[in-house]
Every structure is written in C-alpha cells, then in structure tokens.
Amino acid sequence: MGILSGGLSVRRYRVEGQLPEAREALITALNGNAFREPLSPVHKEEVMGWTQVHNLLDTSFDDINLWLYNHYAIFALRIDKKTLPAKLFKAHLQKRQQAWCKESGRERVPAKVKEELKELLEMEMLRQTLPKVAVHELVWNLQEGWLAVHSQSDAVNDKLRKHFHRSFSMVLQPVTPLEWTADLPEVADRLLSMGTTELGDGQ
Amino acid sequence: MNEEKDELLPGHIASDFYLWLWYRSETGGGHLDLGEGEEVDFWVDDRISFRTPGEQKVSAVMTGEHPGGSPEARAALAGGKVLRDVRLALKREDREYMVTLKGPLIEVSGAKLPGLVKTGDTAEILFERMFLYEELGLMLRGLFRRFAQLRTSDQWERGVMPQLTAWAHGQAEAEPPQDA
Numbered sequence: 001m002g003i004l005s006g007g008l009s010v011r012r013y014r015v016e017g018q019l020p021e022a023r024e025a026l027i028t029a030l031n032g033n034a035f036r037e038p039l040s041p042v043h044k045e046e047v048m049g050w051t052q053v054h055n056l057l058d059t060s061f062d063d064i065n066l067w068l069y070n071h072y073a074i075f076a077l078r079i080d081k082k083t084l085p086a087k088l089f090k091a092h093l094q095k096r097q098q099a100w101c102k103e104s105g106r107e108r109v110p111a112k113v114k115e116e117l118k119e120l121l122e123m124e125m126l127r128q129t130l131p132k133v134a135v136h137e138l139v140w141n142l143q144e145g146w147l148a149v150h151s152q153s154d155a156v157n158d159k160l161r162k163h164f165h166r167s168f169s170m171v172l173q174p175v176t177p178l179e180w181t182a183d184l185p186e187v188a189d190r191l192l193s194m195g196t197t198e199l200g201d202g203q
Numbered sequence: 204m205n206e207e208k209d210e211l212l213p214g215h216i217a218s219d220f221y222l223w224l225w226y227r228s229e230t231g232g233g234h235l236d237l238g239e240g241e242e243v244d245f246w247v248d249d250r251i252s253f254r255t256p257g258e259q260k261v262s263a264v265m266t267g268e269h270p271g272g273s274p275e276a277r278a279a280l281a282g283g284k285v286l287r288d289v290r291l292a293l294k295r296e297d298r299e300y301m302v303t304l305k306g307p308l309i310e311v312s313g314a315k316l317p318g319l320v321k322t323g324d325t326a327e328i329l330f331e332r333m334f335l336y337e338e339l340g341l342m343l344r345g346l347f348r349r350f351a352q353l354r355t356s357d358q359w360e361r362g363v364m365p366q367l368t369a370w371a372h373g374q375a376e377a378e379p380p381q382d383a
Contacts, residue, residue, distance in 0.1 A: 004328050005321075008314040008336060054325075069326045072333060139333070148336070152310055176212040177220075177309045180344040181351050190355035196215035196256050197222060197364070199371040200283025 002137040002150045003074055004053065010148040011157055014179075017170030019142060023064060026073070026168075030061035033167035035078040042126040046081040048163055056135050071143035077160050080131040084122065093121055136160065147172060214259070214307035221286035221304060223350045225251065225271050226367055237345035243295050245346070247271035250290035250303065253279045259306075261287055280371040288312075293342050300339050309347070314339060 020026060035049030036059070052058035052066055053076050061067055067075050096117045097109045109117070136156055138149040149160055161172045181188045227233060228246040236242050251270050253263040262284060265276045288305045290313075301315040316335040320328050353359055 004325065004332065008316060008332075009310075009312040010314075010336075011308075011310055069329050072329055074329065139329075141333075152305070152312060174211055174308060177216075177344075177347045178212055180347050184348070184352070187351050187355050191216060191351050192213065194216070194219075194354060196285065197219045197367070198256060198283055198285065199280045199368050 002053070002076075003139045003148075004137070008150070009152055010150055011152050012175040013147045013149070013161075013172035014175055015140065015145045015147050015170055016173055017168070019145070019170070023068070026068075027061050027064065029167045030067075030075065033163065034059040034061065035080075042123045044082050044084075044122075044126055046079060047131075048077060048079040048159060050163075050167070051076050051078045051135065053137050056133070071141060073140040073142055074137065075140075076135045076137045077149075077156075077163060079134045079136070079156070079159060082126055082129050082131045084125050084129060089121065089125060092125070093118060096121060146175065212307055212309075215256070215285065217304075217307045217309050218254075218285040218287070219354060220309065220347060220350050221251075221289040222280070222367070223354070223363075224291060224304075224346065225286070225289060226370060229271055230366075230370060235346065235349060237342075237349065241295075241341070241345060243293055243342045243345065245291055245293045245342075248290040248292040248301055250288070251276055251286065252288045253284035254287040256283070256285050259287075274373065277371050277373060281373075293339070295338065295342055298335070298338070300335070300342075302339060302343075304343070309343070311336075311339065311343075 020029075030050050033049055035047070035051050035056075038047050049059065050061070052061075053074050054066065056076065056078050058066070061075070067073055097114065100109055100113060100117065101107065134156070136149055136151040138147055138160070140147040147164075149157065151157060151160075164170065164172050178188050178191070181191070224245065225247050227235070233246045234242065234244050247270065249266055249268065249270060251265045252261045254260060255262050263279050265271075265273055265279070270276055288303055290301065290303045293300045293302070298317045300317060301313075303312040303314075304310070305312040314336070316332060316339070318328075318331050318335055320331045322328075353363065
C-alpha cells in the first residue's frame with residue numbers, strides 16, 4: 001500500500017525553496033541523508049533516512065533511473081527504532097536483582113547496583129532485538145513543487161518535514177483547501193471568519 | 204501539528220464542507236457542473252463519522268450501505284454533532300473513485316483509484332496513478348470552490364440553512380435545491 005499500489009492515504013505539501021537545477025545536487029542530498037544502519041547493535045535511539053521505494057535496503061541514489069521518473073521523484077523515509085518489551089525487561093531485571101541479593105547476601109539492591117544491572121540487561125536485550133521498521137513512501141513533483149507522503153500521522157509528518165529540510169534546505173508547507181480558492185481572496189477571507197454550522201435543536 | 208492544522212484551516216470549515224457534500228448528494232442528486240465542461244457525480248459511500256463541536260475525536264460512526272440515508276445519521280446532526288470524516292464516491296466520465304475525506308485539512312485517505320495498470324513498468328504505474336490522483340484533486344478542488352462560494356454568500360443563510368435544518372430534522376422531503 002503506497003504511492004505505487006493500493007489505497008492512497010496522503011498528506012500533501014507545497015515545497016518552498018530553491019530547487020537545485022542540477023540533478024547531481026539531489027543525488028548528493030539523498031545519498032548524504034540516506035538511511036544508515038547504526039554502528040552499534042545496542043543503539044536504541046530512533047534512526048531515519050531515505051531509501052528507495054522498491055526495496056528498503058537500497059539506499060544509494062546514484063542511479064537516477066531508479067527514483068526519478070520525468071518530473072516525479074519517488075523515495076521513502078525509513079524510521080527504525082529498537083524498543084524493548086517492557087514487561088519482559090522488568091521480569092528479567094527482577095530475576096537479576098534477586099540473584100544479586102542471593103549472591104551478596106543482602107536484602108536490598110543499592111540504587112547504584114540497580115542502575116548497573118539495568119544498563120547491562122538493556123544492552124544484552126538490545127543486542128538480541130530487531131528494530132521496528134517503518135517506511136513511508138513519498139512522491140515529489142519537481143516541476144509543480146508539491147510533495148505527497150503516504151502517511152497521515154502527525155508524528156511521522158513532523159519527522160519528515162525536519163529530515164526533508166535537513167536534506168534539501170527546502171521547507172514543506174501543508175497544503176490547505178484554502179489554496180484552492182487562492183484566486184478568490186474575498187471568499188477565502190470570509191470563509192475564515194465564518195462560524196460553525198450546527199443543526200442541533202438549539203438552533 | 205493539531206494546533207497548526209487548526210491555524211491553517213479551522214476545523215468547522217471541513218465539517219461544513221462534508222455536510223454540504225452529504226446534503227447535496229442526498230437532495231440534489233449528487234451531480235455538479237464545475238464549469239468549463241467539468242462535471243462530477245458524487246455520493247456518500249459507506250461511512251460517515253461525527254464529532255462534537257470543539258473536539259476532534261469521533262463521537263459517532265455510521266457505516267454500511269447508504270449511511271447518509273439513515274435516520275440515525277440525521278439524528279446525529281439534529282443532536283448537534285458535526286461531521287469529522289466522510290467516505291465519498293466520485294465519478295468523472297467513466298472513472299469512479301472512492302475516498303475518505305478526513306479531518307480539518309480535508310485529507311485524502313484510503314483513496315481507491317480506478318487504475319488499469321497494476322503490474323509492470325514502474326513509470327507506467329506511477330504516471331497513471333499520478334494522473335488519477337490529480338484528477339481526484341481536481342474534482343475535490345472544484346467541489347470545495349463551489350461550497351466556499353456558497354458558504355460565503357447570503358444564499359447560505361437565506362436558502363441553504365433553512366433547508367439543511369429541515370432536512371436534518373426530517374421535516375422536509377428531499378427537494379433538489381435551487382442553488383445549494
């Protein structure tokens with residue numbers, strides 16, 4: 001389900017800023033901000049970057065024929081995050097704390113040791129955990145200056161706007177239906193001043 | 204983002220637009236000449252959801268065949284609820300689209316495009332889908348413009364509101380409105 005198949009659920013943006021004339025600049029921007037696997041297997045922060053739409057493991061944009069079709073650029077934002085199962089983590093931690101108490105002959109685990117046990121367990125479990133992977137396809141009409149992303153999540157869209165700006169130094173502005181009346185400024189102004197139409201019994 | 208959305212377009216404008224689409228499709232046959240030879244047929248498909256004014260979460264949902272004709276849907280209106288989302292079918296020439304118009308920014312959600320190219324060349328699929336997506340946008344733009352012009356005219360208060368209110372309360376038979 002996405003830009004190339006299935007139902008389409010998109011948020012649309014106007015792309016503001018200077019589009020580089022040379023396609024090489026786009027390639028550089030995409031490659032420079034493409035998805036990169038974190039170096040450490042215990043990395044728990046979110047990682048994001050651009051990927052090809054055809055396969056999320058393809059992160060090179062050198063071949064323009066794979067992502068630019070006339071004036072349409074299609075690529076995707078991949079967002080990975082490792083999350084530990086909270087209940088399982090808590091249960092393991094409890095076992096570790098019990099074992100520590102038994103070994104050291106003490107009734108309670110001091111705060112500092114608790115923290116160390118927690119960090120150690122977190123690293124062990126992160127090493128064994130695969131990240132949650134989300135891929136959000138987008139299409140960018142370079143000629144008309146609009147972009148549609150296949151996600152309506154506010155959180156995802158906020159990340160997209162930041163990463164897009166970081167990559168291309170251009171800004172994504174949400175398109176509103178008021179732009180459909182841009183040639184009728186008096187209509188748009190009046191529309192904004194209108195109140196809610198309510199048809200309840202109180203009317 | 205929610206606050207930003209409301210700044211971009213206050214939520215009640217979208218709700219009024221959805222209401223007008225529903226009302227038009229029920230009483231006016233759902234056919235509009237958008238000018239310059241552009242015509243569109245539209246009708247509420249299989250879902251309408253409501254919210255309480257001032258809130259964003261769904262407070263009632265009507266689904267199934269022709270939910271727009273159900274007494275429950277109109278009772279929700281008469282009870283003071285406003286529309287949040289509407290699943291709409293649109294037809295232009297022989298191409299039929301289904302789309303949920305969602306939230307204050309009138310976003311396109313779950314759009315079924317009448318594409319013919321399903322597999323094969325990426326470029327061919329992309330160009331067809333973009334043509335259809337743009338055509339869907341063209342129809343929605345035309346409908347919104349018509350609504351906006353009517354909503355900001357005197358005709359809204361004088362002609363449309365009395366009809367809408369009567370319709371919501373089940374007090375009037377469906378009559379094709381003059382200019383609603």
